[in-house]
Each structure stands twice: as C-alpha cells, then as structure tokens.
Amino acid sequence: MVLPALAIYSFLYLYPAIQNLLYSVTRWDGVTTPEFVGARNFTYMLTQDILFRKIFVNNIKFSLFVVIFQTGFSLIFAIFLAKNSKSNIFFRTLFFFPTILSSVSVGLMWTFLYNPNYGFINAALKGIGLDFLAINWLGDTRYSLLAIAITQVWFHTGQMVVIYVAGLQQIPQELYEAAEVDGATRWQQFKNVTWPMSLPTTAVVVAYTTIQSFRAFDLVYSMTQGGPLNSSDVLVTNIFNLAFIGYKFGYASAQTIFLVIMILFITWLQRRTLKIDYGVK
C-alpha cells in the first residue's frame, strides 16, 4: 500500500535531492556534460560573489521585517480575537481571506496600489497630507524590498492569527482568573500569563514565517522580478535566474544547498527552543 507513494516520492523527491548534491559540485549549462569542479561553487559563493552577498543580505532584511511585523501583528490581533464571539469570528475570517489568493494575484494587485502615478496608496497618502511618504515604492532601489515585505505581511498575517488564536485558546482560563483576583493589570496578565504560555506557538509562528520568507519567490517575481538593480532579489529568485536565465545549473544547485542548510538550521533552532522550555519531544 505504501508502494505508489514511495515510488513517486523516491523518484521525484529523494533522487532529485541527491542529484542536486552532485550537480552542486559541477559547472554545468544544462545541456553539455556536467564538469566536476570540486568545492569551487561554494568557495566562490561564500567569498567572491558580491551579488550573492547582496541578495543574501536582502533576504535577511526581508525576513527580519516580515518575521517581526507578521508575528507582532498576529499576536496582537489574536489577543483581540481570542474569544469565539460572532464579531471576532467575522474579523478572523476577513483577516484570513488574503491567504487563499494566489501570490501572483496579490502581487499584481499591489503593483497597482503601489503605482507612483495613479496607485491608490500614494493617492491616499497625498489625500491626508503625507506627501513626503508618497514614494516610488517598487521603482526605487531603496524601497522595493520594503514594499514587497509589506505586501507579504498583509498576505499572511491572517493565517498566523488563526494559529495564534488556537494557541491562546489552550491557555487555562483559571490562570487569568487567578491573575485578576491578584489585581494584575492587563499588561501584567500579558507579561506573566499570555506571553509565557503562548511561547510554543510563537516558536512555531516564528519558525514558519522565517522559513516562508527564505522560500519567497512568487511575490517577488510577480511584483518586481527582483529589480530594480537586484534591490529586491532574494535567494530563490536568484537561484531561478541563475539556472533559467544564466544557464548556470551547477552554481544554482550549490545555492540551493546553502538554502537547505539554512532552513534545516532554523528548524533545528525551533526544535531546540521548544525542548529547552517545555521538554517537548
């Protein structure tokens, strides 16, 4: 009964993953025979490739922004919406809505909103007298990455709210009652009950968001394709360009190995945090 799954999985997941390792130590244009170059792809990537370094820094900035704001917003909204009242369920359903859209739709929609000439955002900012904020969001190397990060937060905050709400609803109500009896303020309740009790959820949300932001591709591709001047390029768009525009398949493979190692590291870090604090297996 396992056979069909095992066959497809081995042939189209495990086998390619191993091939990927092999390709990563070659120079290969995708057509001719791969030429073995040892660790040269990796040393070039880590010591000489200025573009890679820039894009890696881009991705870290992007991830930091998304993790901080997406986690922060979703925790705040989850606290606001934790109880299952009718209006709360309505807000949760509304906030979750963007999650079901495709990244391409969201990307194109926001490309319109960000348009410097007739986009809604700048029109609205000018309308309330914030002219200095009406910048060329996607067309300026200084702001393009930020603009995409804002869209990403808009896109996935609702999904994290639902995860947080599930976590918050697990907290025993007695703890809040006890805190209230002791005269704890709302801030103290948050600091001493909500925050520590929801840490396992926070670990999940932070790890998921971090990994998601290092895998980002669709949104960047549909909004700026990494431009202008690589200012919004991230790891996966760069890998895609290396392979399918630059025909550097070997080097692209090496960069995916780098990505895997990073993602495994983040997963390990999440597991470790959970283990230390809660003894979760």
Added chain:
Amino acid sequence: MIFNISRKILLTLFAVAVIIPSSIVVLGTFKSDFEIYSKPLSLPKAFSLNNYKALFETGNVTTPFKNSVIVSLGSVFFTLLFASLAAYAISRMFTITGKLLFFLFSLGLAIPGQVNIVPIYALFVKLNLTNSLTGLILVNIALNLPLSIFILTAFLKDLPKEMFEVASIDGAGHWRVYRSIAMPLARPAVGATAIFLFVICWNDLLYPLMLINEQSKKTLPLTLIDFRGEFATSYSMLFTAIMVASIPMVVMYLLMQKQFQSGLTAGAVKG
C-alpha cells in the same frame, strides 16, 4: 479602556487594509481604465461586463482555466489517494519498517520543494515531461506527499486501535479496513488536507514557470504573469483576469471558512 479603544482602532485599520485592495479589484472589473485610475474605490458608473466579454473573447483565459482545473484536481486526487494508502499502512505497522518509512517521508518535510528545481528540470527534459500537464501533476504529487502523509498518519495513529482490530478479527483484509473504516473515520483530516493541497496547486507559480512555455499548457498564475506584460497599462483587463483566477477559491472559502482555516494552518503547524 485604552485596551478597548486601541483594539477597535487596530482591528478596523487591518480590516480596511484587507477590504480596500479587494474592492478595488472587484469594482475595477466593471470599469474602464480611466475610471480605475481616477476613482478606484467608487462604484462603477454602469456595471458593464465588457471586460469579462473581452477577456473571454480573446480566449486566452479559458484554456489556462481548464488547465488549472485539470492540474489541481488531478494533483489533489492522486496525492490524497497515495498519501492515505501510505498513511494507513504506516499507522498499522508496528515494526521498524513503519518507523523507517515514516522517517523517510519526514525528510521531505525538512527539505523545501524549491530546492529541487534544477534536478527536476533536468529530469523532466530527459523524460520529455516539460510542457505537459501530467508532468505538473507528478511534481505536485511528489512535493506534497510528505506533508499529506505526515498529517494523515498522525490522525490515523490517534484513532483507537480496537476499531481496526475488531474489523481484522471479523476477517476484513487491509484493503477492506482501509476503505470501510480508516477512510470514513479520517474524513475531517482528508478534507483539511484536500483543501490545502487544492490551494497550493491552484496558486503554484514556480514549477509551471519552469516547466511550461507552450501557450496551450499554461496555468492561470502563468497567464496572469503574461498579462502583466501584455496589459501593462490596462488594469481593467488585469483585474478581470485576477477575478476569474480567484473566484473558485473565494467561493469555496465563503462556503467552508472553518475548513479552510484549519486546513491551511495544519500545513504550517506540522512541526
């Protein structure tokens, strides 16, 4: 007091942030370009269906729509079939083989799908599976099997063992138990998995972008990307295309909000 006021303000702000872009798109599908640029949020002067007519008449959205339906349904069906069979077998195996198999599939959870773009592309060129909907379905199955197996196995393992044992004593073979007991009981988990698989497959961009370039095989996200170039200055057409691409998801979401929320977060909380 401060809590309640800030609660109201923040909730309203984010609600507006979700509603405004969506309304601009929906209203825009009934407007001319000029109207979109000048008054993006006002109601259209007349609810004209010209954009829809133009979009379907040029015909370059009907085929992608069909392709997306085929790829998504095919991927969801086969992923669920293979994953549920495997999950049933793994959850009934109490030997080292079961653990080993589970470990093997778990590897796929740790390695993200994007990582395999180069080798999959090379392999598919060799096998002549580029520009093929079957190829896309195969990739989708492979990419989504690990998480589906993980979720379904966890669910099946939590069911009381006795139910399966009684059936076995009564002489039911594994196929029979899988079909008549395990699957009906696992319906909520299967449903949730089906939803997140459908959303992922319907919205996927990376693999189609890499494997498909023939016009007749393109899926909706690819077509939208093309439209961005084609209708760079015509947001009315672009919005209409976005609307057509999103409507199946939106309708399903409105009908099954709870299932969508649990299905799409189950994928995130796998750890």
